[in-house]
Amino acid sequence: MLKAFYHLLARDLRLAFRSRHELANPLIFFVLVVSLFPLAVTPSADLLMVMAPGVIWVSALLSVLLSLDRLFKQDYEDGSLDQLMLSPNPLVILVLAKVFAHWLLTGLPLVLIAPLLGMFMYVPDEAISTLIFSLLLGTPVLSLVGAIGVSLTVAVNRGGVLLSLIILPLYIPILIFGANAVDVASDGMSVRGQLLFLAAVLALAISLAPLATAVALRITASR
Amino acid sequence: MNGSEFSWSEFFNMGGYAVFVWTSYGLALVMVVANIVSPIIERKRVISRIKRAIRRETNTGKAG
């Protein structure tokens, strides 16, 4: 079982690194969207500082959303998804492997580049670590919950807008607590509560979302 | 409406909030009517569609 997890993870990572140009797309998108805000609003540090947590979090959310297709689309189109479902291993484990690969390829890079964007948006130094931690706890949830959405819409023609419609409302709690944690940390206050909430949601998502995704994949395959 | 003489004009005025109160009640009425009418229309459409299907099949001679 562990082996199946590892093999699938390795396959997805290898596939991603074979097409490196696509690999960087969500990251570039993230940086690009965040840097639009100073241009659209004002480059003044005071205002940007207030907006920073929200802007960074919304951009992270959108870039994960845009990359979700990568999770199952290709596997669905070339038939590999059928093979995964016919594996003697529990589908939940395979889903976890795929979601973990997706997070390593999109969520983790966002976490790593976030300090730079924090600098762009004048996030105070003491809040940068909170920014990283909140993204570290929040982005896996985005991948996990997003996986449910893609597995439901992967067979739908032009399912992109549909995917955002069904997934974005589910992302709201993460957005609220993630952005607020950074906001509060900028004021130099404790963010234990916010981070604990994110951790709790992550625990819940890890235990339930793969199950829902596995069911959703079976539904999609049964058409 | 506070114990004294009841007046319709006062009632419709809603203490100056007529626009808000009556728009709310009006919209609720619209919602009720829409929810009654739309399934009835849908029912007619479904029935006529099934009837057409039956006619088509009896015409081509393969009933059922």
Add this chain to the structure above:
Amino acid sequence: MFKRIWGWIQRFSSPKHFYSISGKMIPWFAISAIFLGVYGLYMGLFVAPTDYQQGESYRIIFIHVPAAWMSMFIYVVMAVSAGIGLIWQIKLADMIAAASAPIGAWFTFIALVTGSLWGKPMWGAYWVWDARLTSELILLFLYFGYMALQSSIEDQRTADKASGLLAIVGVVNIPIIHYSVQWWNTLHQGATVSKLDKPSMHVDMLIPLLVMAIAAKLFYAAIVLVRARNQVLYRERNRQWVRELVEKL
């Protein structure tokens, strides 16, 4: 024993049986909904006293609060019946879920609009990011997502299962969303306390509110049955009993 109950459930939930039973139930729901609705309106508009703080504008709550309750209630009903349909493969449950969504979306919409109409005189703005309004807005998005997914999948069975799963995921999320919105709201606008659901309410105000809420539930029951019957007719259109029934109409 279990087998007998199961057999009984299956027989009762057979679309044909449901069609005839529900046909008898609808008038009762409809009539009692009308009676309670009229009574509730009378109590709410004529009997309930004027609120000393909000004047007459508070009478919007007799629409707003029942609609907000219904919007949540219907989503839960939808998710539960979708779950039953998904686990036990009962088609009727899927039909109830699919029939509930548009009604729930309507109630949510009414809760939103009446909330904002109440807000204008109270807050001085049509829209304030109040916890309840924000929750209703998100709930409306959830309904839209459900209906969009339902209509975008060609095969009816697959559509039912997929949107049903989404409803279940949604209902697990609703408490989390609700909690986080509440928390966010107290954080940013602690001053605006939502007076729409103040706990200590005059009995003459409470009674019409409850009457209207029950009337709304009965109305939903009647409409959801009518809609579910449409679904039965459409989905079973190739069966003999539907054909015989339609030809008599």
Add this chain to the structure above:
Amino acid sequence: MIDTESGKTALMLETRQLECVRDDRLLFTDLSIKLAAGEILQIEGANGSGKTSLLRILCGLRRAEEGDVYWQGEKVSQVREDFYASMVYIGHLPCIKGDLTTLENIQSLLDTRSQSAPIEEIDEALAKVGLAGFDDVPSKALSSGQRRRILLAFLFLTKAKLWIMDEPLTALDVQGVELVESMLMEHRETGGSAVFTTHHGMQLPCEMSSVTLGKGQGSKC
């Protein structure tokens, strides 16, 4: 059909009163199939008659409206792991990743089945399907017929007892068709069974049962 009562050949796959509905259309109903070890079954029928749906029901990807599929006498849903370990499904999609090499594709397909094969065996299988020397070539450089051949090599390496194949001759040339036929014969001789659909007539020098779908009724010849 080989007599299953005699006990000489074990019953592998069985369906009882299958019914399939797709897009609110009844594709087939009351379809009962029995497939013994060493038996090859061809599913025939016009486009849209439910051939693919039937295969997907057989391998458990799709749920039948009514009826069940049995593997060696047990409901498939109850012996899932065992069934999946002894069955391989080849759909009409290639399952091949263009960015992976031939070797990697085969290995990752085997990995999903929790199987592995020594490199010599893979080389042998590749030689058998006419892809010797292509093991390090990215699959996107291969023709669609060659990609199908990768799948055939994989099929061979799984050593599965039951092959379920949807249009196995797609994109294959004359030699490819012959290859599939000889693989099926060999599979049959070692006691394996197969179910497949095809538009092209396939002539196997052996007994072959067939099921024709259509007109909402599954009729067995």
